[in-house]
Structures are given as C-alpha cells and as structure tokens.
Amino acid sequence: MERDDLVYRPLVIAHIIAAxxxxxxxxxxxxxxxxxxxxxxPFPGIEFLSPGRVRMLHTNGAVYGFITNxxxxxxxxxxxxxxxxxxxxxxxxxxxxFWALQAAVVATAVGLLAGFAQAVExxxxxxxxxxxxxxxxxxxxxxxxxxIYRHGKERSLYASNWYFIAGLxxxxxxxxxxxxxxxxxxxxIAGAAITGTWIHDAVGLxxxxxxxxxxxxxxxxxxxxxxxxxxxxLLGFWGLAFFYPLQGVHHYLWSPIPMYAxxxxxxxxxxxxxAVVTVIVNFFMTLRGSGEVLKQSIPLRWMMIGxxxxxxxxxxxxxxxxxxxxxxIHFTDWVVGHAHLIMFGVFGFWILGFFSYLWPRLMGRxxxxxxxxxWAFWLITIGVETMWVDLISGGLVQGFTWWGLNPxxxxxxxxxxxxxxRTITGLMIIAGFILYVYNIxxxxxxxxxxxxxxxxx
Amino acid sequence: MExxxxxxLVAGILFFAFGTFWQAVAPWLTLxxxxxxxxxxxxxxxxxxxxxxxxxxxxxxxxxxxxxxxRSFKEALELGKKVYIAEACWHCHTQQVRPVSNExxxxxxxxxxxxxxxxxxxxxxxxxxxxxxxxxxxxxRHSNDWHMAHFKNPPAVTPGSVMPSYPWFFDxxxxxxxxxxxxxxxxxxxxxxxxxxxxALKGGE
Numbered sequence: 218m219e220r221d222d223l224v225y226r227p228l229v230i231a232h233i234i235a236a237x238x239x240x241x242x243x244x245x246x247x248x249x250x251x252x253x254x255x256x257x258x259p260f261p262g263i264e265f266l267s268p269g270r271v272r273m274l275h276t277n278g279a280v281y282g283f284i285t286n287x288x289x290x291x292x293x294x295x296x297x298x299x300x301x302x303x304x305x306x307x308x309x310x311x312x313x314x315f316w317a318l319q320a321a322v323v324a325t326a327v328g329l330l331a332g333f334a335q336a337v338e339x340x341x342x343x344x345x346x347x348x349x350x351x352x353x354x355x356x357x358x359x360x361x362x363x364x365i366y367r368h369g370k371e372r373s374l375y376a377s378n379w380y381f382i383a384g385l386x387x388x389x390x391x392x393x394x395x396x397x398x399x400x401x402x403x404x405x406i407a408g409a410a411i412t413g414t415w416i417h418d419a420v421g422l423x424x425x426x427x428x429x430x431x432x433x434x435x436x437x438x439x440x441x442x443x444x445x446x447x448x449x450x451l452l453g454f455w456g457l458a459f460f461y462p463l464q465g466v467h468h469y470l471w472s473p474i475p476m477y478a479x480x481x482x483x484x485x486x487x488x489x490x491x492a493v494v495t496v497i498v499n500f501f502m503t504l505r506g507s508g509e510v511l512k513q514s515i516p517l518r519w520m521m522i523g524x525x526x527x528x529x530x531x532x533x534x535x536x537x538x539x540x541x542x543x544x545x546i547h548f549t550d551w552v553v554g555h556a557h558l559i560m561f562g563v564f565g566f567w568i569l570g571f572f573s574y575l576w577p578r579l580m581g582r583x584x585x586x587x588x589x590x591x592w593a594f595w596l597i598t599i600g601v602e603t604m605w606v607d608l609i610s611g612g613l614v615q616g617f618t619w620w621g622l623n624p625x626x627x628x629x630x631x632x633x634x635x636x637x638x639r640t641i642t643g644l645m646i647i648a649g650f651i652l653y654v655y656n657i658x659x660x661x662x663x664x665x666x667x668x669x670x671x672x673x674x
Numbered sequence: 675m676e677x678x679x680x681x682x683l684v685a686g687i688l689f690f691a692f693g694t695f696w697q698a699v700a701p702w703l704t705l706x707x708x709x710x711x712x713x714x715x716x717x718x719x720x721x722x723x724x725x726x727x728x729x730x731x732x733x734x735x736x737x738x739x740x741x742x743x744x745r746s747f748k749e750a751l752e753l754g755k756k757v758y759i760a761e762a763c764w765h766c767h768t769q770q771v772r773p774v775s776n777e778x779x780x781x782x783x784x785x786x787x788x789x790x791x792x793x794x795x796x797x798x799x800x801x802x803x804x805x806x807x808x809x810x811x812x813x814x815r816h817s818n819d820w821h822m823a824h825f826k827n828p829p830a831v832t833p834g835s836v837m838p839s840y841p842w843f844f845d846x847x848x849x850x851x852x853x854x855x856x857x858x859x860x861x862x863x864x865x866x867x868x869x870x871x872x873x874a875l876k877g878g879e
Contacts, residue, residue: 254805254836256829264842269762332760336797341762366678373676379685382678386686394694399797404710405790407702408798414697422690458685462693466701471772472800473787475704481696544774548804615804620775625807626834 223297225307230579231315232290233572237654239282239322240565244650246275248643254636265330273329273341279560280339280419281350282322287568288427289318289357292381294575295434296361299377300368305360314360317353321346337412339419340396347396354389361385376450380430383458387422391415406473413474413482414465420559421461428564429457429496432520435571436500439517440510445502449495456492460485470543479540486538493531500524515590519570522598526562530555533609545620550635551612558605561646569597569653576657581666585659589652596649604642611635711792717748721869723862724750727818731850738852747859754860755794757853761840768801769810769864782811783868794863806837813866821858822850 252258253268260266293311297303304311321342328334328343335341342350362385365378374382395415399408437444444450463485466478504511504521511518533555537546546552577584584590611632618628720742728735728742739746758764771777773784789810790798801808816824820831826844828837843854850858 253838256836258838262839262841267761267840268838269765270760272765273762332757334760334762336759336764336799338802362682369678374678374681375676379676379681382681383685386682387690390690394698398698401796403702404792404796405705405798406787407705408796409790409800410701411698412798414694455685458689459693462690463696464693465697469800471774472770473785473790475701478697478701485693544772547772548768548802550803553803616775619777619780619804622776622779625780626832629805629836630834 223301223303224294225303225311226579228307228311228315229290229293229575232286232293233576233579235315235319236283236286236290236568237572237657239278239286241650241654243275243278243283244643244647246271246278248640248647250275251636251640251643255633255640264332270330270332270334273334274326276339277325277329277341278322279565280424281318281325281342284424284560284564284568285318285322287572288424288431289314290575291431291435291568291571292361292427294571295377295431296364296381299375299434300364302364302367305363310356310360314353314356317349317356321349321353324349335396335400337395337399338416340392340415342396344396344400347392350396351389351392354392358385358389375433376444376447376454377430377433379454380426380433383454384423384426384430387418387426391418391422395419409469409472410466410474410478413468414462416468417465418462421457421464424560424564425457425461428567429453431571432500432524432567435567435574436517436520437503439514439520439574440503440507442503442507445499445505449499453492453496453499456489456495460489460492464489467538470538470540470547483538483540487535490531490535493528497524497528497531515587515594516570516574518594519566519573523563523566523570526558526566526601529605530559530563533558545616546609546612547616549612549615550608550632551616554605554608554612557608558601562601562605566598566601572657573653577660578669580661580663581668582660582663583665583667585656585663589656593649593653593656596645596652600642600645600649603645604639607635607638607642611639705787705791708788708791713748713752713793714744716792716794717744717751719867720744720747721813721862721866723814723818724859727855727858727862730818731855734845734849734851735855738855750856750859751794751863753852753856754863755799757843757857758799758860759797764799764801766803766805766837768804768808770800771808771810777808781808782865785810789867806835809861809864811865811868813862813864814869816861818858818862821861822854825854825857 249259250268250272258268293304324346325342328346329341333343333345335344335347362382365374365382368374369378394411395418399412399415403411433444433450464482466474467482467486470479470483500521501524511521536542537551537555573584573590614631614635615628618631724747725742728739735742739750771781771783771785778784824831824837825840826848827839828835843850843857845851
C-alpha cells in the first residue's frame with residue numbers, strides 16, 4: 218500500500234482547523250489579560266470575563282486546545298507513515314475522539330469562566346471534565362500505540378516511535394496523579410510536591426516527548442536525509458525518560474517541601490541538560506551541510522528556530538533552577554517569560570511548522586503567498602523572542618525590588634514598561650498569526666490543484 | 675533493544691514510577707506524621723475580625739451567616755476558599771513565605787509544613803506568581819473595611835494597583851453579599867494562627 222493511502226486526511230485537516238481556531242482565541246485571551254496590567258482591560262466588572270478567569274482560559278486553551286489538537290493532527294499524519302499501519306480506527310474512533318476533545322475543551326472553557334476551576338496549575342480543568350479527559354487519553358493510547366505495536370513486531374523502532382509510546386503511556390498516569398491527588402487526597406506541602414511533579418510532567422512527559430517524536434519525523438523528512446546519529450538519539454531519549462520525571466519539586470524551591478526532594482530536583486534538572494544537548498547536537502548535525510534549505514523551506518525554519526528556542530530555554534532552565542537564582546526570580550515574570558518561550562517558542566513553532574508543511578499537501582494546492590508566510594514567520598519570531606527578553610528582564614527587576622525591601626508598589630510601578638512591551642509583542646504575534654491563518658485559508662481556496670510527489674516515510 | 679515493550683515498560687512505567695516516588699510519594703511519606711486538621715478543627719479558632727464583621731455589616735451578616743460562631747466561620751471559610759479558587763486569586767497572590775529574599779521581614783514568619791496540613795489547603799494554594807503581595811500572614815494586617823473597599827476598587831485604596839475590581843462581591847446597594855463577607859473572613863483567617871499577641875477569640879467564650 219502507498220504510504221499516502223495510510224493517512225486518513227479529513228481527520229488531520231479537522232484537527233489543524235480546531236488547533237488554529239483555539240490558538241486565535243488563546244492569543245486574544247492573552248492580549249486581554251495583558252491589558253489588565255496597563256489598566257486597559259476591555260471587559261472590566263464583568264464576572265464571567267474577569268481577568269483571573271481569562272488567564273486560565275489562556276493557559277488551558279494553549280495546552281488542551283491548541284497544542285493537543287496540533288499534536289493529534291501530527292500523529293494522524295506521522296504514525297501511519299512511520300509504521301506502515303493505519304491507526305486503530307479512523308472513521309469511528311477517530312471522529313469520536315475529535316468531537317470528544319473539542320467538547321472537553323469547550324466544557325473546560327465554560328467551566329473556567331463560570332467559576333468551576335480547580336486550583337491546580339495547568340490542570341484548572343473543572344473536576345467534572347477530568348474523568349472524560351482520562352478516558353480520552355486512554356483512547357489516544359490505543360489509537361496510536363496499536364500501529365506502533367504492530368510495526369514493532371516486525372523490526373526495531375525508529376526514534377519518533379520511542380517518544381510516542383512513552384509519551385502516550387505517561388500522559389494518562391500523569392494526568393490522574395496531578396488532577397486527583399492534590400485535589401482530594403494530599404493536602405498542603407505534600408500536595409504541593411505532587412502538583413509540582415504534575416506541572417513539570419505535563420510539559421516534560423506529555424508535550425515534550427510527543428513534540429520531539431514529531432520532530433524526529435519531520436526534520437529528516439524535510440531535509441531528505443536520515444538523522445545524524447542513532448546513538449545520540451538513544452542517549453537523548455533515555456536521558457529524558459530517566460531525568461524528566463525526577464524534577465517536579467523544582468517548581469517549589471525554598472518551600473517547606475523536604476530539602477532532599479528539592480536537591481534531587483535541582484540535580485536531575487542539571488543532569489537533563491546533558492540529554493538535551495545530545496538531542497540538539499543531533500539535529501544540528503543533521504542540518505549541517507543543508508543550511509540552504511532553511512532559506513527555501515519555511516516549515517523547516519519554524520522547526521529549527523523552535524529547536525534553537527529549546528536550546529535557549531533548557532540552558533535558561535539550568536541557570537534558573539539553582540537555589541541561588543531562585544531567591545530572586547521565583548514568583549516573578551521571569552518564569553512567565555520562560556513559559557512563553559517553551560510552550561509557544563518551541564512547541565507552538567513546531568506545530569505551526571508542520572502545519573505549514575502539511576496544509577498544501579492536504580489541500581493539493583501550492584502555498585498561496587510566500588511573502589505572507591515570511592511576514593508571519595518574522596513577526597511571530599521577533600514577537601516571541603522579544604517577549605522572552607522583556608519578561609525575564611522585568612522578572613529580575615521585580616525580584617530585586619522585593620529583595621531590596623522597596624515598598625510593594627515599587628515592584629508594580631517598575632514593571633509597567635515591561636508589561637507595555639509585552640502587550641506590543643503580543644500584538645506582533647497576533648498580527649503574524651492573522652497573516653498565517655489568512656495564508657492557510659487562501660491556499661485552500663486556490664483553484665489549480667497540484668500533485669505533490671508522494672514521499673517515502 | 676528498540677522494541678515496543680522496552681519503551682513501554684522501562685521508560686513508560688519503571689522510570690515514571692521511580693521519578694514519581696522521589697518527587698511526589700517520598701515527600702508525602704516524610705510529612706505523613708503531621709496531623710491533618712479537618713474544616714471543623716480549622717474553624718475552631720475564630721479571629722476577632724469575624725466578630726467585627728458581624729458588627730460592621732449586621733444586616734448582611736445576619737442574612738447570610740446568622741450568628742458569628744464556629745459554624746458560620748466554617749461556612750465562610752469554605753465559601754471564601756471556593757471564591758479564591760474560582761477567581762484564580764492564587765495566580766497573582768502566593769501563600770508561602772520563603773526563607774530567602776528578605777521575605778520574613780516583609781511578610782512575617784517563614785512558612786512551615788504543619789500550617790498547611792489542613793482542609794483549607796486541599797488543594798494547596800502556595801501560588802505561582804506574585805503580582806500582589808503574599809497572603810500567608812495577611813490576618814489582621816488590614817481592617818475589614820479596607821478589604822471591602824479594596825475588593826470594590828483596588829486602585830482607590832492602593833494607587834497604581836493592577837488588581838481587578840470584584841463588583842460581584844457586593845449587592846445593588848453596594849453592601850457586601852455572601853461572597854464579599856466570606857472573602858474578607860478568609861483574608862482575616864490567613865495567618866491568624868501566627869498573630870502576636872495571640873488574641874484570637876475562642877468561639878463564644
């Protein structure tokens with residue numbers, strides 16, 4: 218069977234559209250929330266659009282609306298092509314999962330705005346949505362692990378599949394741990410340790426493995442050559458798998474959590490840098506000699522800039538996780554800047570990257586406008602990087618104002634310029650996103666169809 | 675080596691179990707000896723501000739809570755925590771005084787594990803970002819009236835404040851409703867056990 222026939226395209230298209238719709242809403246939510254800090258909140262005094270609630274919409278929409286839909290789109294494309302088997306069931310289970318995911322995201326959004334949030338960071342999903350999410354995650358496990366399992370019986374597995382298997386198994390366990398234990402069973406400080414582990418695992422054991430799995434597939438594909446080193450792939454994977462689950466407590470350094478757990482978190486975070494470096498070296502050595510492709514291929518550019526951002530955030534992580542640094546930056550905008558660069562600058566970029574690779578192929582049309590793509594890329598890239606620099610600088614200012622025992626309001630007043638720049642960079646990102654979506658829309662409206670070469674793998 | 679079972683069992687299950695043990699289960703076991711306070715036990719120590727609240731807003735207090743006692747205090751705390759979570763207050767206010775960055779001078783005694791071992795910290799509310807100040811030692815720091823004015827219009831009380839206003843804590847006449855009273859009761863509870871001198875009244879005594 219041709220590799221192209223293994224992919225059920227309507228599902229990929231549906232998930233891409235859903236991801237982009239949520240992403241637009243997430244950006245607007247972020248913009249509105251940032252305006253609160255400038256005294257210009259657009260919906261003051263409206264209970265259901267209170268800034269605190271909109272902030273939860275912004276973060277949860279990013280993870281469960283944008284990134285999850287984006288990843289599922291990528292998995293529906295990559296897994297069948299990597300394994301040579303269709304996913305377990307497309308027409309029934311696939312569409313059911315699609316609508317169930319959208320229902321869960323909408324229910325979460327409504328629940329948050331109506332005041333049913335759960336006080337678990339990144340898990341604000343109301344408690345009545347949680348059981349359905351767990352079921353959905355188990356369905357995703359059987360949907361995507363089945364073809365990998367069948368393929369694995371024939372030959373040894375490629376790196377992407379390692380990440381997919383581990384990630385798909387981790388997610389349900391991580392979700393249950395984070396959303397149920399601190400909420401119902403474990404109070405206070407022990408609950409904080411579990412929450413920290415959940416916050417970290419949600420990024421490290423869900424978003425990161427699925428993201429890297431997709432990059433191990435798409436980057437060599439776009440460069441038309443194999444990944445540089447199989448040994449480094451192995452090192453990177455096993456380093457991540459071993460050290461990532463060991464770091465949760467580094468979100469609560471200097472808290473009353475027992476110090477041995479804090480030290481373990483700091484050391485394993487530093488150790489993880491070694492694994493991260495192997496992965497990054499592997500990708501850049503794969504790129505070596507093919508740098509020209511970056512000029513032509515905007516999808517590849519999204520992905521490689523995402524990998525550069527990954528290197529930056531991980532290096533930053535090694536600095537900010539130290540107990541000394543934590544004295545200053547904990548609770549400040551530094552952390553917010555870090556979160557934006559990792560969630561958007563890395564995973565968001567990867568998703569936008571393979572969307573802009575897949576969309577012309579899914580539509581059978583040439584890209585509508587190369588210039589729009591360039592503008593979108595540069596506006597969003599400059600926006601995100603500036604936001605990162607802006608927020609970590611603002612964070613340092615806040616941290617030292619606190620340490621210096623200035624009146625509290627100093628830390629707010631001194632932050633206004635940084636918050637202003639944040640809003641401007643947010644507007645740049647939104648402008649870039651509008652161009653990106655317009656280009657996607659116009660591509661699908663093009664009259665002349667083109668046949669893309671069916672690609673191996 | 676590159677088999678399905680290796681990745682599923684070793685990475686997926688074994689490594690996850692190992693990491694989760696050290697980062698989640700072990701701290702839990704270490705802190706297991708601290709007795710956990712139920713809501714009834716928490717509400718036994720009613721801070722004076724709760725009685726003052728009943729004097730300052732007699733009509734409203736009577737309507738929503740009846741008499742100021744342990745039972746009504748428990749009700750107010752439960753609602754206060756619910757509102758605190760629903761409005762995501764904990765995204766901009768922490769409940770944790772760290773032993774660094776001069777925080778003990780700004781906020782008060784450094785946080786310790788046993789003050790979190792109660793039903794009010796289920797789920798825990800240590801917080802994540804500190805746009806506004808820490809609240810773990812808030813009790814008695816401001817008056818009830820200050821809190822009411824602040825919830826209604828923060829910049830009017832603290833010029834330059836970026837905190838949103840919460841008009842839905844008040845009724846049409848501008849008097850606090852059940853949520854408003856509960857939130858102030860919750861604010862005056864946070865850290866009431868650390869106040870010096872300890873003049874927290876026993877209910878009814």
